[in-house]
Amino acid sequence: CIITGGNVKALGKAVHSLSRIGDEVYIEPLKEGLSLRAVSASRSAYACFLFAPLFFQHYAPGEPGPIPDAGPVRCKVSMKSFLAVFRSLSLLEKTVEKCIILLRLCDSRLRVQLHCKYGVVKTHDLSFQDCDSLQAVFDTEQCTHTLRAPPRLLVDAVVHFPLTLAEVTMGASPGGKVTFRSYLEEETEAGQMMVTELCLSEDEFQVFHVKQETQITFCLKEFRGLLSFAESSNLPINIHFDIPGRPAVFTLEDPLLEVHLVLATLLEPDSHSSQMTNW
Secondary structure: OEEEOHHHHHHHHHHHHHHOOOOEEEEEEEOOEEEEEEEOOOOOEEEEEEEOHHHOOEOOOOOOOOOOOOOOOOEEEEHHHHHHHOOOHHHHHHHEEEEEEEEEHHHOEEEEEEEEHHHOEEEEEEEOEEOOOOOOOOOHHHOOEEEEEOHHHHHHHHOOOOOOOOEEEEEEEOOOEEEEEEEOOOOOOHHHOOOOEEEEEHHHOOEEEOOOOEEEEEEHHHHHHHHHHHHHHOOOEEEEEOOOOOOEEEEEEEOOEEEEEEEOOEOOOOOOOOOEOOO
């Protein structure tokens, strides 16, 4: 595939978001587009970026693998190596004019070429491994509650929390109130406890569908990564959630890409246990 212009930076931002989740990136060229996915080691966080063919100047998913009936080619690459290609987003925007990604089955290499200004070409050959398809099972239609918000609203909300905070509790009520509150383990020393809570009103959301008062607690690090991408692409964020212990699903969508972030939630936000449930 060939990516040009500002879409190169968009791809880089997606890789940065995925790097907050897992140590490997799963790459799968499909007819529907190029899929990049990651999952955390604890299986409590999963993300998928699906770039539609329209996102690319040229997109060819290629032929199936060498084994008959084996399905589409898929592989996984070290996140550290893949992220190094797109490490500096400012340089991507200023110097890179075209990015070519080629999956070389013959020598198990993923080639990423950055065509920069003044004829400079940077070629990265990354080794990969064959893998099974990575897919979290979830259905947003089964979620009881849905919120949609402009990315700036949520970015401004979470900026008040320290970067060291692991988890945040989001509460929503039919009365039209959404809160974000620091979640701290009971073992936290009193001298280190600082609780921040913000309250947002219903009219700040584009969609507000809450049937009953609910609180869910999820990881903040992965959520920040999605917010960063959403803000750069100016796409509203959909939040689909249910009772504590059920996964929360955050989605972005436009004609060029679909993004899904699935986060496990605490079984009981007010309990002393911090055990996360997997999807």
